[in-house]
Each structure stands twice: as C-alpha cells, then as structure tokens.
Amino acid sequence: MAEDNFEPKIVAFLCNWCTYTGADLAGTSRLQYPPNVRIIRLMCSGSVDPTYVLKPLLDGADGVLIGGCHPGDCHYQSGNYKARRRIIALKEILKSAGYDDDRVWLRWISASEGGRFAETVTQMTEAMREKGPNPMRRKWAV
C-alpha cells in the first residue's frame, strides 16, 4: 500500500455494557466517525487478555483501542479496575521492549456517551494516521 493513501486500521475491544452500547448510540444518533475501526465486542474490558492486544499489533494493525465502563460503573464490579492495571502493565512492557505504546489506547466510554465514542475514534484515527503505518506491517520475521 502506498504511504500517501495510508488508512490506519484500528482494532477495538469494547465492553458489552458501556462502550459497545455507546458505539451503538453513536450509530443510532447518526454521528459520523471514521470507518477505520474494527469492533470486537467482549463482555468486559477486564476480559481483554494482553495477547488479544498484542496479536493484531504484531500482525500490523495500526492501533488497538480498549473501551470499558467508567471506574465505579463496571457491570461486574471490578473488571475495569483490573483492566486498568493490566493495560498499564502492557503499555509499560511494550515501551520497555522498544515498541510504541501509544498505539494502545484505553478509554472509558459509557453507554450514554455516543458522542465521546465518535470523538475517540476520530482522534485515534488521526493520531495513528500521523504516526504512519505500524512498522510491524512490513516485518515478516515476527
């Protein structure tokens, strides 16, 4: 793919109760946001194993977004608090291993925040566009 018509690919892991529903609201509210995001629905941000984030990054996805309920609002009481620690650890490991940890975003977006979802995807698409393609896209020996 030529770099000048580069379109970032973002994989999003969204929790069923908040962010996925927020994305739904963005749709039913007819809010516009870039089509660069591929959404995968999970029951909770706390069920995102680091390997789910790593696999797309190593295969060349330009960004991974993890969306969960705001702290205190988790449907399972504490899943998002655990996700927070897990993603902090993941980003630290990526950084320490020499990778760009800003390709991983964790955002709290509630079911009522369709606007925040659309804004987040817009911001992330632009940020990844600015970074350019994930170098992993061209690396075959991974």
Add this chain to the structure above:
Amino acid sequence: MRTLIPVENNDTLTAVRGFLKQLLEAEVVDALLLPMETPAGTITPALVSNPDLLDAANPLAPVMGLNAARVAGHVSIREPRAKIGAVLRPCELRALVELVKLQQASLDDLVTIGVDCLGTYDVPVYAELDVDMAAYLATAQSGELTPQEGYSFRDGCQMCEKPHVEQADITLELFGADLTIGVPVSLSDEMAEKLGLSAANGDGERGKVVEKLVAARTRVRDARFTEIHQQLDQEGVEGVFAACVRCHNCMTVCPICYCKTCLFKSPVFDHEPAQYMNWVQRKGAYRLPADTTLFHLTRLNHMALSCVGCGMCTSACPADLPVGQVFRAIGQQVQAVFEYVPGRDIEEPLPLVTFKEDEWMEVGEE
C-alpha cells in the same frame, strides 16, 4: 537465634548433612525436600524421610537443574500435609513466595531452609567439571564469588543481586563465614531448643560481605540491562528472539509459569492453513513457527511482574537466547510501576489481582 554448626576435618558438607539429619531425628520435620546426589553423580531434588539416606544430600553443590520452588509447591499444596523442610536457594525461596500467592504452594506446613548461594553452573557444565568444593566454599567468606578457571556460572547467577537468603525459617548463613570452622545457622529459639542447639556469639561479617556482593552484582546486572535495552530498542523483541524455535522450554522451567491450561499449549494457535496464506499474502513472507514474538510478549505480560530472576529460562534455551536478561530487564521496569518486588513479602498482593479504586484516575479519561 544464631548458632554455629561445628565443622570437623574441614568437611563442611558432612556437618551440613549432620544438621539436616538432626532435623529429621528430632522430628522438627517429617521429611526434607533437598538436592540429592544420584548414583549417577547428578544432582536432583528429592523428598527424603530416612535420615540414613542424607549421606547423599548435597545442598551445597554448585548446580541448578531446575527451580525447586515448583516441586516444593507439589508437596505442599494440598491437605493433608506432612511437615516438610524445603532446602532452597534464595531465588527458589522468592519463587516459592510468588507460587504461594498464585495458590500453587502453601507455607502452612512447610519449613523453609534457605542456603546462601555461592553461584551455580548449568547442568552440562557441572557434569564436565571436577568441582573443587573447598575452593568453592572458601569464596563464601569474602563474598568474591568466582567460578572455576575456564568456566562460568549460569547466566542468571552472573547478574543475580540477591544471592543471600532474606527470609526463611532456618537460614544457613554462608556469607562471611569461614566454612572450614563452622556453618552459622539462624533459626527460631523453639526450633533450636528442640535440636539442643545453643546460641553462638557475634553475627560475624555476613552483613558487610552481603552488602559488598550485592553492590558488585547490581553493577553487573545494570550493565546487562543497559546492553539488552539497547538491543531491544534497535531490534525489538522479534530481533532479539529471532532464533527462537518456540520450544516453550523457557516456559516449562519457569517457576512462575504454572498454568496447566496455558494459552500457548491450547489449540488457539493451531491456525488453519488458509489463515497462514492470508497472513503471507499480506506481508509477502511469514515466519514459522508463527507467533514466536507474541509468545514472548504474552509471557512477559503474564509473569514478568513475578519474575524472581532465577535465570532458568536462559539455562533451558536451546538457541542460547538471553531470555532471562530480557525478562528481568523488562520485568524490573514494570515491577517499578507497581512498586512490586517479587518474593519480598507474602502479604503483598500480586499487582494484577488487586486494585485500588482511586489510582491512575487520569487513565482512560483523555
């Protein structure tokens, strides 16, 4: 209480064996888990209940074939439990603490017997080496731990900054001691009474010797960390692990990686042939076996916070990759984020199973 096991005829090992026999005979423990010399001359951990067989015990042998915290877990995890004395090295004691937190071991009926570590060789090196035990044990007094001429200690040992026992029920305090005279042991008063031991004067030079040794080893460790970080920055994990064959040896010998249903042993990574074609068409070429970098990065996420730096992973790697160096260097940074020191305190919860509501409040709110 601190006591001294007297050594006769400069024979430290016999004195240590005698002390261990006492533990069994005085029924301080029902059995001992400790390194034993097999008839073939190799060293392996074994559970021993017959004191007579302790003539083959050798907790001072400079070899480490596995991190025995794993087997200490096997013999302690479920009730009914016997009272078992586990003779362990400092890195094994730290791994044991982590395994207790991971609910893979129990300290309820385990008596930990820690032995200061003077450095260990890899199994093939030990097999080839004619060990000069007297010279090896003599290094304890100064703390200047040097391998035998022409040989090296295990990679993990070379950068180990915690070769001294920090906490155990019974500690064989080798550092700072003249082991031709006696072996200083610290233990509870109750246990000493049971064994008929009385307190010895002075606490010797151990503190000073350990301090110097820790400083020296920390310098080596930090240099190794800098070196591997430079390599990681240039080549990434995929570069450092380019020769990885994904044999999973590092995971198998890792005392922390206990999961029986490890993702990487599951069919999740048995991809369909069409899937490989999909990937290869995207990138033009695709390294096989697949998912090697993913394996290491995932393992880092799953266990680096608990990495005790025993270096068994490096010892077990058939491709001679600096696994332990990478895991320790990255582990240290992520441990610092959570102010967590693996093996330090049994009461300290594992960072990824606990949380506070009012921490990292800014994360996720951007």
